[in-house]
Amino acid sequence: MSAMITLKNVSKWYGDFQVLTDCSTAVEKGEVVVVCGPSGSGKSTLIKTVNALEPFQKGEIIVDGMSVGDPKTDLPKLRARIGMVFQNFELFPHLSITENLTIAQERVLGRSKDEARQKGLHYLDRVGLKAHAAKFPGQLSGGQQQRVAIARALSMDPIAMLFDEPTSALDPEMVNEVLDVMVELAHEGMTMMCVTHEMGFARKVANRVIFMDKGAIVEDCAKEEFFGDIKARSERAQHFLSKILQH
């Protein structure tokens, strides 16, 4: 069986500046892959190429058998099947929490108002926020907003979830409530690709860890291997790990 997400030699340039260099990896169905690396290493750009939020100039990305770079691919349709969670939550501030959960179900998937509402509230309940259904995003804390954002993505019944630094904009005390939801999701078998610096999360649920530097994938190995023998890692990865694992 082929992987859920496959990247083959993906390269991307902003003008003359190369931001991604020959990135290749694969995420199997049900697998959790954590992508880490210093800022500016291209992690966020890489994850955004998976659902074509960022175009790439060379290489190939296949998601569930569909080629992302193929001009014939219906990108909105492809994107609707992949859930994405952003660093700054990106809930729609002018819509209530319920509307945030239902709008794409209705307008993209064509679900009825009732069905969308039922589904949305089900996931809102799962992230523990059912009581806030009638509020607006600006009335919730960062952690709560991010949990709503996860519920919003899940309401679309995605085949995979992409997380782009989901906890880096949160106050420290709110990080865990979001990670708890993500851990639960991983245990349920959701296919996940997560850009994060939360090494505790990686240790707990990741199958594989990818380390990026200067737009290239430097390490791509099983979690046990990545955290097991630090000395066997590349110099750059060792340096990075020594900085973030110290405390």
Place this chain on the structure above:
Amino acid sequence: MNYNWDWNVFFKSTGIGKEIYLDWFISGLGWTIAVALAGWIIALALGSVLGVMRTLPNKWAARIATTYVELFRNVPLLVQLFIWYFLVPDLLPERAQIWFKQDLSPATSAYLSVVVCLGLFTAARVCEQVRTGIQALPKGQNYAAMAMGFQQAQVYRYVLLPQAFRIIIPPLTSEFLNIFKNSSVASLIGLMELLAQTKQTAEFSANLFEAFTLATVIYFVLNMSLMKFMGWVETRLRVPGMMGGAK
């Protein structure tokens, strides 16, 4: 200054039928409102389309809208009015020319010219405000909407424009007032709106000061009311927790 104010002048007969001078002002105000509102509808509709075009990834759409703005913003309003009223009709096909110059009453043809002129002129200004409103939104909003599978038109319809319009209500209000004030240029092509009636009253009655004082008061009260109205609209559309809306 030794001037004998005579406020009763407005209730005196104009010598034409049973009309008193006040009737002229009322009729003039009616034309002013009719010109401004019709022009505003054009400005808002066209300006919104152009504003969106300026933010599209399609370079040609953006270029066309930019050219429009530069053209209509850099030529004086009065020049534009004379072009629409004196020049453009001569460029029309013969049948349209006859219709415009002979079938229509002079008031109607002047009205059409000034509505088109003000509508297109103000559209350039509305365009710039819509553009800044959209560009003021975090880029992540666009990403989030696309990631959920929205088509580009849906991204604007459900996510970007509802937020952008809320942001630009204050500058849009001043543009709304401007079109009422700018409508006074219609007096120069013989449309008997408020300013033209004021001048006519001043000439007929020789009560220059009273006539212009009343016109000033009418313009002032009109614009103050519009401002209050837009303030009410802004309050109605305020979202809790968004842009300083109470939580």
